[in-house]
Amino acid sequence: MKDNFRQSMKWFHTWVGLIVGWILFFMFLTGTLGYFYQEITRWMEPERPFIEHNISNEQLLDIAQVYLSKHAQDIEQWDIMLPNARDQNLRVGWRKPAEPGEKRGKYQKTVIDVNTGDSIESRATGGGRLLYRMHYRLHYLSTKISYWIVGFCSMLMLLAVITGVVIHKKIFTDFFTFRAKKGLLGWLDIHNVLSVIALPFHFMITYSGLLFFLFTYMALSSNLQMSDEEYSEMRKEIFPRTIHLDSAKQPRDMLEISNLYQQVKKTWGADQLSYVEVFAANDINAQARFVRHETDITYNPADAVMVNAITGKLILQIPKAYTVTGMIHNGFFSLHEGQFAGPIARWIYFFTGLIGAAMIASGLILWTTKRKPKQVKQLNGPDFGYRLVEQLNIGTIVGLPIAIAMYFYANRLLPLDMVNRVNWEVNVMFISWAILLLYPAFRPAAKAWREQLQLAALVYMTLPLINILTTDKHIINSVLQQDWALFTFDLTLLVIGVCFAFSAYKYKALTLNKKVTKRRVKQREVTTDEGLFTVRQMNKENA
């Protein structure tokens, strides 16, 4: 009975994993990049200045206030984002008044050059935000459909995680077992190790991922059980708002924000200011809310301090009234997004995310490895299904990273004044991915693997060079300016390139195939890629 149970779980794990594996790989990889979305955005806007050392928060607040008083006079609420470990530029933002037909106005965010005090015009780019949004809001599909697809895949992922634990007979005795062997045993060990060492992460990320669109997936239950009023009441309980006064429409000059900051410093002691919100700016009701870097996963009322911006007195804040369920809900959100994470914890998030993506990839490879001996022996060659899985594996596991690199290339190489530039950056990414998904259909699997690995190595290692040729925010200048965030970005690209080169080399050593004219193939691949872009661009211009 017990073995029967395990057998059926195994069957379930295999097929569920296979069906949604590729989408999950896409979600995990783009989601993992999301942990660095601010860093990616900064890299993708090379017009922004380098980091400014030796400038105090007070000076930065002054610069921001001068800018906002000039350019956002009629706006009631201002946001000032101070430079931090993730984004080294001073940014300000405000919501524009709603245009007719809009529920609320567009949010406008501007980067300020601290030396001139003026805003910086950056190229049109989707940045890191667009890249990470893809992991739940599949780019070309409508919001509703993508939420349902993502939810379906995450649900199956959760089942795969649970059944995986069930069928893994010896989690603890085999905890450290990794036999670096070729073939089935080696892949099984890799899959097991990657799953087990980050099991808390895999479970947390999948489960909390499902919570994000709770009200979409469980709409029926919440619709049937409560009225609209009860529903909005519940939402308020889960997402309480900060209480602040609105404008009284009586203009009054505010104190300097840097001055108010002195008050806040006394409360906090350590200097960890993250951003400032100003409500009812330059009005008799003006208040400034100072928020520091998060110190708790759920909610710490002491992380924000409210000051009256006219009198400079601290305003005693009523802490947001969270219910226990609301706390748990927010805790899971926070764990999923990792907003609280400092630089090192962020890197750990990034690595565990990659472990998750690698776990899915190894599971997919395991499927083909297991069936390979039987399939190869068949008279008419492998089945269509087997070849399809192999092709999708190659096209996704190596193809998607290349496509993401192409997104960065598009950011640097597309003309700056292009119409719909943001859309075209993404189109370039998906066109490259489509090509790389089709490509393995026309090549023997072993060759396709190696060629795409080599291509991946090439694109990632060339990217910093392209950066040197097209902008002044490249790896050499970032060292000279001691802008380590930008430097790390370029360095990471190089390291990824080296990793791909190493795996291509290893792959070649393992498969005892004769040398093929790989270099020519690689070049052809790149030129067809670029050829396609230019053709599309020309079409666009003609239209």
Place this chain on the structure above:
Amino acid sequence: MFVLTSLSFSAMVLFCLAMDKHRKQVLAQKTPTIMVRFFRPTAWLILLFTTYLSVGQFGWSIGIAVLFGALTIASLLLILLLTYRAKIVPQVAVALSLLVSLSLFSG
């Protein structure tokens, strides 16, 4: 963070040495059975201490999350070492523990 990962690593090494098949991989000579019995409890103690440090540094909520991250990284490192450089595991563990105690006492 370095301290947490190193301590997790030491705990993991002890867990791993408590298992016969891995002990043979890592240690050339035989270890007295009495000593082996102490490996697992010591590992749990180290883990407990790491949790204490992590919670002390980051608070209850973030501390636990960070601890799991540190454990993941430490396990990955250990598993890779076991497969490719099993003999240097004790040296790495000792070196890391020394560095940890240095940073704990100086800071």
